[in-house]
Amino acid sequence: MRLVAVAISMLLGLGIAFCADLDAFDLTPLDGFEGQTPWVKGDPNTDLQQRDSAVATSTEMVKEGEQSLAFIIHVNWTPREGEQYPKGWPMARRVYDEPQDWSAYDRVLFWLYTQTDDPLPGDRVLRCGPSIEGGGEIDWYTLPGIEPNRWQLMSVPLPAEKDFTRVTGFTFYVAEGWYADGDKVTFYIDDMQLGTRKWPAIADWSVSSRVRPRGETVAAAVSLEGSPAGAELRLRVTDLAGTEQLTHSESVAARRIEIDLQAGALPPGGHLAAIELVDRDGAVRETHSSYFCSMQPGKRTYLSLISFYTNHLLETDVEELQVLNDSAYAGVAIGFGSGYDTDPPPDFEDLQPQMKLVRDTLRIDPWPWVFINRIIGAPADGTSHASSHAKDLEYFARIPVIDLDNETGAKADMLKLWRNAVRAAKQWGSPGIVLDKEAYNNYKSYDVGYVARERGESLGETIQKCEAIGADLAKIVEEEHPECIVWTLFSRLDRPVTVAGYPDPVHPVPGHVSLGFLKYAKEHSLPCKYLCGGEVDVGYYNPNVAALRQKITARDANLAWALQEFPDHFFLAGTISPYHDHTILTSWIKNNAGDDPELKTIADFQPMFRTLFDAYDWAWIYAASAAKTLPYSPENNRLYSDALNAALDEAQGEK
Numbered sequence: 001m002r003l004v005a006v007a008i009s010m011l012l013g014l015g016i017a018f019c020a021d022l023d024a025f026d027l028t029p030l031d032g033f034e035g036q037t038p039w040v041k042g043d044p045n046t047d048l049q050q051r052d053s054a055v056a057t058s059t060e061m062v063k064e065g066e067q068s069l070a071f072i073i074h075v076n077w078t079p080r081e082g083e084q085y086p087k088g089w090p091m092a093r094r095v096y097d098e099p100q101d102w103s104a105y106d107r108v109l110f111w112l113y114t115q116t117d118d119p120l121p122g123d124r125v126l127r128c129g130p131s132i133e134g135g136g137e138i139d140w141y142t143l144p145g146i147e148p149n150r151w152q153l154m155s156v157p158l159p160a161e162k163d164f165t166r167v168t169g170f171t172f173y174v175a176e177g178w179y180a181d182g183d184k185v186t187f188y189i190d191d192m193q194l195g196t197r198k199w200p201a202i203a204d205w206s207v208s209s210r211v212r213p214r215g216e217t218v219a220a221a222v223s224l225e226g227s228p229a230g231a232e233l234r235l236r237v238t239d240l241a242g243t244e245q246l247t248h249s250e251s252v253a254a255r256r257i258e259i260d261l262q263a264g265a266l267p268p269g270g271h272l273a274a275i276e277l278v279d280r281d282g283a284v285r286e287t288h289s290s291y292f293c294s295m296q297p298g299k300r301t302y303l304s305l306i307s308f309y310t311n312h313l314l315e316t317d318v319e320e321l322q323v324l325n326d327s328a329y330a331g332v333a334i335g336f337g338s339g340y341d342t343d344p345p346p347d348f349e350d351l352q353p354q355m356k357l358v359r360d361t362l363r364i365d366p367w368p369w370v371f372i373n374r375i376i377g378a379p380a381d382g383t384s385h386a387s388s389h390a391k392d393l394e395y396f397a398r399i400p401v402i403d404l405d406n407e408t409g410a411k412a413d414m415l416k417l418w419r420n421a422v423r424a425a426k427q428w429g430s431p432g433i434v435l436d437k438e439a440y441n442n443y444k445s446y447d448v449g450y451v452a453r454e455r456g457e458s459l460g461e462t463i464q465k466c467e468a469i470g471a472d473l474a475k476i477v478e479e480e481h482p483e484c485i486v487w488t489l490f491s492r493l494d495r496p497v498t499v500a501g502y503p504d505p506v507h508p509v510p511g512h513v514s515l516g517f518l519k520y521a522k523e524h525s526l527p528c529k530y531l532c533g534g535e536v537d538v539g540y541y542n543p544n545v546a547a548l549r550q551k552i553t554a555r556d557a558n559l560a561w562a563l564q565e566f567p568d569h570f571f572l573a574g575t576i577s578p579y580h581d582h583t584i585l586t587s588w589i590k591n592n593a594g595d596d597p598e599l600k601t602i603a604d605f606q607p608m609f610r611t612l613f614d615a616y617d618w619a620w621i622y623a624a625s626a627a628k629t630l631p632y633s634p635e636n637n638r639l640y641s642d643a644l645n646a647a648l649d650e651a652q653g654e655k
Contacts, residue, residue: 022153025107025195031094032191033057033069039094041071043173052076052176053090061188063111063151068190071172077181091173092187099133099166102194106203106225108156108170110192114148116185121178122449122506123497126187128156128173133166140173147500155195157203160223160255177443180450197226200252200277200285207235207273207292208556209263210615211549214651215297218246218266220259221553222275228252230280235259237266237273245271268296270567291564292556293572300652301613303644304331304367306434306489307623309631312337313354313368314346320632321361327637328644329621331365333434333487334358336421339371340386340440342395345416348423359428367487368421369434372513374414375403375469376441385440396441401454402509404465411469418473422480432485432529435473437492437510446492446508449499459502466509470516474526483527487573487618488514491532494558518562521569530566531573531618532559538612540577540622541592543599545607552615573618578605579627580639587626602643609647 033039041055058070071092079086114125125146129138141156158164172187179185205222212219220235229252237246246261274289305324311317312335324332337345358366377399378386386396395410403410421433439445452462477484491514496505507515514530521528537555542548555572562570579585580602585593599605612619621644623629630636 022109022195024199024201025109025197027109028105028194028196030108030192030194031069032065033067033189034065035067037069039069039092041090041092043089043091050088050090051080052088053092055092058188061113061115061190063113063188063190065191068111068113068188071187071189073174073176073179073183073185073187075176075179075181075183077176087176089173089175091171092189093169093171095131095169096167099168102130102158102164102167104196105158105164105194106197107158107195108192109195110154111151111190112143112146112154113151113188113190114146114185115188116148116183118180118183118185119449119453120146120148120185122447122499123495123508124175124178126172126174128171130158130164130167131169131171132162132164133168135163138171145498157225160203160225200224200226200228200231200279202275202277202286202288205275205288205290206553206557207237207275207290208553209266209292209294210552210556211611212260213614214295214299214653215266215268216263218261218263218273218292218294219553220248220261220273220275222257222259224252224255224257224277228255231285232278233257233259234276234278235261235273236276237261237271239267240270240272242272263294266294268294270564290557291560293563295614295617298653299617300648301616302330302431302618303328303613303648304333304365304487304618304620305329305623305631306333306369306620307629307631308625309623309629310334313351313358316354316358316361317632318357318361321358323632323634323637325363326641327364328641328648329364331367331431332362333367333369333620335369335371336417336424337371338389339373339436339438340389340391340396341374342390342392345413345420348420351420351424355424355427365430366428367430367432367434368424369436370414370418370421371440372414372435372437372510373440374417375399375410376439376445377401377403378441379444389440401442401445401451402466404455404462404469415472415476419476419480422476422484425484426481432481432487435486435488437488437490437513439509446510448506448509448512451509459499459506463506463512466512467516467519470513470518471520472516473513474517474520474524474528477521477528478524478526485529485531486517487531487533487620489533489575490536491530491559491562491570492536493532493562494537494555518566518569522566526569528569529571530569531571533573533620534575534616535622538574538576540575540624541589542576542608543593543597545611548608548611552611571618572616573620574612574616575620575622576605576608576612577622577624577627578602578608578640578643579624579629580636581628584628585626586628589624589626602639606643606647609644610650613647613651 037057054072057067062068127140129140203223203225207220209218231252235248277286378396425433452459492508492511496507499506582600623631
């Protein structure tokens with residue numbers, strides 16, 4: 001039951017006060033969708049025509065009054081003349097004649113009827129959000145718990161930390177890539193209202209020791225809904241046995257409260273924090289608790305390089321590897337093949353000459369790098385990366401989405417590669433191996449519901465088979481290198497959803513692989529560690545330290561359940577993809593940074609590095625080709641290493 005409750009909380013980001021009870025709010029009408037509608041379709045940034053969607057008033061499905069708004073989607077991935085993005089982002093949006101002041105409100109509430117005969121995506125069905133004058137991109141909110149063919153009351157939070165004094169519009173959108181080609185769905189939206197909670201309530205809260213220098217403070221933040229007048233907050237930190245370690249209380253004077261508790265005497269490891277909201281009569285209205293980890297002062301972060309600039313094992317370049325011997329890195333990931341290999345895996349004995357060459361060359365740790373993409377099928381439409389990278393496309397084309405039962409032999413091939421890698425790590429004296437769980441061949445295969453449908457299995461059967469793969473990986477670690485650290489680039493344990501008719505939280509496929517590994521390791525008391533690398537939740541790019549800290553805090557909240565459930569095996573690592581010259585950026589990192597980013601040179605990244613090293617005992621640099629990082633250039637290696645070493649020293653407490 002605890003896991004189910006946590007999963008529901010995660011659906012709402014950090015939100016914990018989701019309430020679909022209209023009686024809890026004073027309501028102000030926003031849009032009843034009567035008469036001629038000002039709502040229009042189209043994405044102003046990509047496609048105003050959006051031939052796969054329509055927006056109109058409707059009398060077919062109505063909750064209140066005589067009309068509702070129909071947002072009609074016919075998913076069509078077929079490229080058409082003049083269409084830049086065949087898999088587009090259909091939108092229904094309204095722009096207000098004049099900006100509106102929503103600062104007095106806590107929620108946008110409306111009724112939603114999702115009409116479809118097709119399966120809904122597992123984690124993202126419909127997103128929405130208000131646009132704010134001068135506020136940049138919309139902060140999209142994923143509507144949780146959408147079920148087909150019934151009216152549901154939806155509640156969209158208006159976070160206290162945002163400025164809603166000049167709201168210019170509201171938008172709903174879907175991404176056609178979430179759905180299957182040919183899917184049809186109509187969203188009927190009715191009776192939109194703005195709600196102000198009648199009594200104070202905690203909308204979200206967080207606690208983390210990772211966003212300050214190690215050992216200094218525990219940072220807590222609380223957002224409230226409703227008028228806080230007369231309310232009091234009480235915060236208590238204990239060890240896992242319940243012994244009190246830190247306490248704090250204060251009267252609430254604002255809807256957003258930030259608390260820093262001095263944590264000099266707080267030992268590293270796991271703790272429990274509890275927050276209470278007390279009303280003016282002294283009654284406790286709400287209590288929430290969360291697990292968090294404090295970091296060990298003076299510990300130096302283990303820094304690794306993970307980059308596609310690094311040659312695979314069988315293509316090792318000695319001169320390049322030698323560059324890293326004079327670097328900030330303690331380790332480097334070396335691919336045991338690529339994510340698109342289709343040749344039979346080599347026998348371990350055949351790898352010995354190259355393994356010796358690597359070990360004799362490097363004074364830092366080589367980490368074998370294995371790709372789970374080996375068992376991911378390539379779609380028949382030829383749109384996957386395998387179409388341009390795989391030597392034998394048929395190898396991937398015949399896989400039934402994921403080779404969960406070794407139907408094609410791909411699972412056996414991947415497990416042999418895994419065993420080779422684990423054995424190599426032990427022979428090299430390396431701390432462990434890198435597991436890349438990105439589904440390069442078919443990103444839809446992250447959705448366990450999609451995988452189950454395509455394979456003709458029940459959801460439970462597919463989940464069991466995904467977790468069995470994780471257990472298989474753990475068994476090989478047990479047999480070959482029990483102390484091995486498995487450094488995954490992401491765990492995907494941060495985004496569980498609830499699925500009607502299924503009793504437990506449902507994760508993306510990589511999350512269930514992670515769970516299978518962790519459950520086996522815990523049950524068999526293995527001395528191994530399983531790291532979540534942070535590619536998904538911390539991300540490669542953040543514009544500044546504040547944004548990075550915000551993600552670190554959110555990640556702590558979203559993964560608290562897993563850290564508490566597997567304290568001896570599950571750990572967090574951080575990542576970042578830096579650059580040394582913003583004027584030469586291309587592709588995804590250029591799109592993220594823009595033309596005039598705060599971070600312009602590698603020196604600008606030093607506070608970002610310091611923040612990351614304060615937060616995590618393990619971190620990795622993704623040296624991206626889109627940033628032209630060239631990590632094996634001696635000049636660039638020195639440039640990056642100087643900034644990285646300075647930040648490592650600062651976080652460790654060295655002068």
